[in-house]
Amino acid sequence: MTKRTGGKDQYSFLKQIGDQSYPPLIIQSADGVVTLDAKYIILENYSEKYKPKIVIEHIFGQINPRVRYSNTERTIDLRFTLAARNVHEAKANLEYCSKLARSPYGTWAVSDINQVSDRAVFDWAYHSQVSYIVNFGTLLRNQTVKVTSFDFEINFDAGVFDYGSTPVSDKMPDQVVDNYIGGQGYAEPSSKNIGQLLDDRWFSKGQQPGATLKEQEYVYHGEAGAVYPKAVSVNISMLALHSRPLCFGGSPRTEGSVGWSFTGEDGAVSNWPHGTGGDEFSPHSVAPYCQPDETGTSLPSDRTEQVLDEWDAKMGEVDTGDPPERSLEWIANSIELK
Amino acid sequence: MGFLVEKENRKLYNGVHKELSLASWADQQGYTLTFTHVATGHSVEFPGTVTSFTDSHASELKMKMLYKETDPLVRTQNTMRKISFNFYVASASLEEARYNEQSLNLLMCMMYPRRNTNNTVAAPGTLIRVRGLKFINTAREQIFVGSGLKDTHLRINSDGIGIYIQSLEYSPDTEAGFITSKGTGGLHGEDEIYPARIELSIQGDVWIDQYTADDWQPLPHNYPSYR
Numbered sequence: 083m084t085k086r087t088g089g090k091d092q093y094s095f096l097k098q099i100g101d102q103s104y105p106p107l108i109i110q111s112a113d114g115v116v117t118l119d120a121k122y123i124i125l126e127n128y129s130e131k132y133k134p135k136i137v138i139e140h141i142f143g144q145i146n147p148r149v150r151y152s153n154t155e156r157t158i159d160l161r162f163t164l165a166a167r168n169v170h171e172a173k174a175n176l177e178y179c180s181k182l183a184r185s186p187y188g189t190w191a192v193s194d195i196n197q198v199s200d201r202a203v204f205d206w207a208y209h210s211q212v213s214y215i216v217n218f219g220t221l222l223r224n225q226t227v228k229v230t231s232f233d234f235e236i237n238f239d240a241g242v243f244d245y246g247s248t249p250v251s252d253k254m255p256d257q258v259v260d261n262y263i264g265g266q267g268y269a270e271p272s273s274k275n276i277g278q279l280l281d282d283r284w285f286s287k288g289q290q291p292g293a294t295l296k297e298q299e300y301v302y303h304g305e306a307g308a309v310y311p312k313a314v315s316v317n318i319s320m321l322a323l324h325s326r327p328l329c330f331g332g333s334p335r336t337e338g339s340v341g342w343s344f345t346g347e348d349g350a351v352s353n354w355p356h357g358t359g360g361d362e363f364s365p366h367s368v369a370p371y372c373q374p375d376e377t378g379t380s381l382p383s384d385r386t387e388q389v390l391d392e393w394d395a396k397m398g399e400v401d402t403g404d405p406p407e408r409s410l411e412w413i414a415n416s417i418e419l420k
Numbered sequence: 421m422g423f424l425v426e427k428e429n430r431k432l433y434n435g436v437h438k439e440l441s442l443a444s445w446a447d448q449q450g451y452t453l454t455f456t457h458v459a460t461g462h463s464v465e466f467p468g469t470v471t472s473f474t475d476s477h478a479s480e481l482k483m484k485m486l487y488k489e490t491d492p493l494v495r496t497q498n499t500m501r502k503i504s505f506n507f508y509v510a511s512a513s514l515e516e517a518r519y520n521e522q523s524l525n526l527l528m529c530m531m532y533p534r535r536n537t538n539n540t541v542a543a544p545g546t547l548i549r550v551r552g553l554k555f556i557n558t559a560r561e562q563i564f565v566g567s568g569l570k571d572t573h574l575r576i577n578s579d580g581i582g583i584y585i586q587s588l589e590y591s592p593d594t595e596a597g598f599i600t601s602k603g604t605g606g607l608h609g610e611d612e613i614y615p616a617r618i619e620l621s622i623q624g625d626v627w628i629d630q631y632t633a634d635d636w637q638p639l640p641h642n643y644p645s646y647r
Contacts, residue, residue, distance in 0.1 A: 103600045105611035125598075128615075129591040132531035134546045136584055138625065140480075140498040145628050145638055147498065149584055151545035154531050219613035220521070220605050330460045331542070332535035340460035341425030342529055354529065357605045358522045359514075359612040369522050371428045371462060371529075 088120030091174035093167040093297055096122050105219030107162070109182065112213040112226060118181055119174075123162035126315065128221065130355070131157045156322040156355075158227065160218075165313045168300035169243045169280070170289060172310035179316060185214060185229035213323065220357030227320035240313035246277030246302025278304035328354075336375045344372075427461035430523055437513040442467040453507060453552035455527055456579045459534035459542050463579075464526045466509055468553045471619075473505040475555075475644065501626040501644070503583060505556065508593070510617045517599045517614035524590065524618065531588055547627055551580025555646045582627030589621040 088106025089097030100106060100122030110117040133155045139148040164179070166172035193207035214229060216222045274282075281304040283295040291297040303310065324344065326334070332343040344354045351368050358367065432443040432452060446452050451468035479499040483492040509524060511517035534542040550556050557580055592598075592615030601612040630638040 101602075103602055104598075105600075105613050125594055127591075127594060129589055130528075131590075132528055132585075132588045134531050134585060136545065136586075138584075140500075142497060144498075145630055147500075147625075149545060149547075149627075151533050151541050154546075217610070219600075219611040221613060223610055327535070327539065328529075328532045329539075329541075330457070330462070330529070330532065330534040331537070333537055333539050335537070336424055337537045339424040340427055340462065340534060343535070353522060353525055356521050356525055357610055357612065358518045358525070359601060359605050369428070369525065371425055371526065373425060375424050 089122050090119045091171055092122055093171055095167070096165070105217075107160075108217040109185075109214055112215055116181065116184075116212070116214075118178060121164065121178060124165060125160075125162050127159065127161035127317075129159045131155075131159075133157075154328065157230075158222070158225075158320045158322055159317070160320070161315065161317040163237070163313055163315050165240075166243070166310070167298055167312075169303045169310055170284060170300060172243050172312065175314055176310065179234050179314060182316065182318065183232050183234060185212065185318070186232050188212070214320075216320070220359060223352075223357055225355075226323045226325070228323065229318055229320050231317075231319040233315075233317040235315040235317075236311045237313040237315060238311070240311070242309040242311050243301055243303060244309060245306050246275055246280065246304065247306070248276045250274065250276045250279055275304065277302040280304070330371075339375045340371065341375060342369075342372045427463075428526065429462075430464040430526055432465050432467065433516050433519045433523075435513075435515050435519060437516050440512040441516050442469065442510050442512075443516075451553060453550065453556070454580065455530060456549040456551075457530040457534075458544055458547045458549060458579075458582070462526060462530065464523050464530075466507065466523065466527075468507070469509070470505055470507045470553060470556075473555060474503070475646075476502045477644075478502075501628065502624070503556075503581070503626055504621075504623040506619060506621045508617055508619050510596075511599060511614060514599050514601055514612075514614070517616075518612075520618075521614055524620075527620075528588065528590065531585060544627075545584070547582055547584055548624075549579035549582050551578075557581055557645055582629065583622075583624040584627060585622055585624040587621070587623045589619075591619040591621065593617040593619055 087101055088108070089100050092100075104122055106120035107123050108118075108120045135152045135155060137150045137152065139150070141148060164175040166175055188211045189209045190206040191209045192204050194205035196203045196205070211228050214227050216225045216227055280295060280300050280302050283292070284290075284300050286292075287295070291300070326344050329343050330340050334343050335341050342354060344352075351373060353367075353369055353372055358369075432446055433441055434443065438444050446467035446469075449468075453466045453468045453470070454463055455466075456463040477499060480497040482495045482497050484495075485492045509520050511520050530548055531546060533545045536542055594615070596615065596617035599612075599614045599616055603609055603611055605612045628639070628643075630640075
């Protein structure tokens with residue numbers, strides 16, 4: 083089952099909205115080696131392109147050409163913004179992007195090692211392009227892809243988190259008075275700057291906001307020379323791959339059937355390409371053309387109604403208090419498709 | 421013997437929120453776009469919200485320049501017709517969004533052919549017929565009935581213009597927002613997210629219906645029909 087929550091290292095406002103309403107974007111390599119945090123993203127653009135590859139051959143004197151189909155290419159483009167409300171989140175966003183930027187690259191294996199004078203020289207052989215599995219709500223459900231491109235852009239207009247070079251006391255305002263030494267004035271101020279001070283406070287609480295540093299107050303950092311953007315945009319292009327042939331009919335279907343060949347991962351009955359919600363009895367849950375041809379759980383719509391009516395009648399015979407859930411298993415056992 | 425999946429003819433949304441829906445307007449005006457997958461007979465309807473339409477007819481000529489002649493010798497190799505149009509699908513409720521997404525699913529499945537049980541592609545491949553708003557249609561075949569002309573479809577396919585789609589793009593309008601429902605995604609329990617407005621962009625090559633009319637020409641006399 084798809085994980086429904088995300089928002090690790092994301093600020094509470096975005097996390098709360100995501101937890102209540104939006105799906106997280108979940109990307110992991112098919113071999114499970116690379117797993118990125120489930121992120122709530124600000125979706126800027128999403129598009130899917132379907133390009134049937136057909137060869138068109140013109141024949142002199144003929145009005146229509148000869149057309150031959152080979153396959154259909156499905157590509158997915160995703161553009162989103164990752165926003166940061168504090169230094170910690172900005173760093174997490176950049177780390178996330180660094181991992182994601184590796185996705186268009188292949189993997190290599192050492193094919194040979196040569197000794198040249200006193201050092202080893204490696205020969206690398208291209209091994210494979212990593213496949214990733216992407217989940218994004220009903221739009222992308224365990225979709226296997228090859229990432230073909232990754233674009234990363236910093237939105238400088240949104241601002242950056244600067245190095246905090248201003249010297250400050252490491253005492254809280256109500257503690258400053260304690261540093262007053264009679265006849266000598268205040269004690270020497272700390273040599274820390276505000277960036278280092280905020281870093282210390284953040285890390286002292288296990289990289290979480292606390293009483294001394296609230297979530298939105300961590301806006302300077304102590305790393306001279308570094309700037310952390312408040313907003314970055316990511317654009318990834320993916321080529322969708324499918325473990326089963328996509329077509330109507332075909333070898334998985336009975337002859338004469340015009341049902342969709344793809345019935346979901348692990349043989350589960352499923353819509354394709356997008357999920358359409360609803361419970362198992364909803365008319366939107368699985369389209370008739372995606373249903374198997376002959377199974378106990380697959381019913382033509384008129385037969386479904388008949389069975390459900392029988393169920394309701396059965397339940398009406400005995401007072402069982404709250405109406406029970408209609409059991410798909412019961413229905414499957416109650417009928418025999420002839 | 422159990423049942424076999426048969427062709428599905430998916431109509432406009434007709435659910436409980438129809439009065440809020442574009443489907444209501446489309447029904448009232450007769451503005452519908454119908455896509456039919458020829459190999460299977462599956463069809464799906466959408467409100468006719470066409471935002472752009474282009475129809476190009478271009479011939480490929482083979483020219484031979486002759487010495488001292490002003491004009492070349494010209495021979496037509498072929499003439500191709502290409503069509504492109506955009507339309508959008510908007511949803512006013514979660515229920516309608518689910519319905520529309522399923523309709524769009526069927527349209528996207530139509531980008532794939534029907535295969536025989538030995539996995540060979542069944543004719544005519546991914547040919548789709550599109551009909552709607554008069555200007556997306558086949559030529560009108562007319563016969564004299566009494567004192568006037570009357571449309572008939574004795575020899576021309578009435579399911580609309582035949583197109584081999586080269587590209588179909590599904591692009592949610594993110595500015596219009598999304599309709600969401602957390603963790604209610606049917607059998608898989610995924611989070612539901614439906615764009616409130618989705619742009620569809622289609623480009624393709626037209627398959628020209630032809631028949632021999634009284635003038636012995638393969639193209640109908642009113643081809644292409646825009647009205």
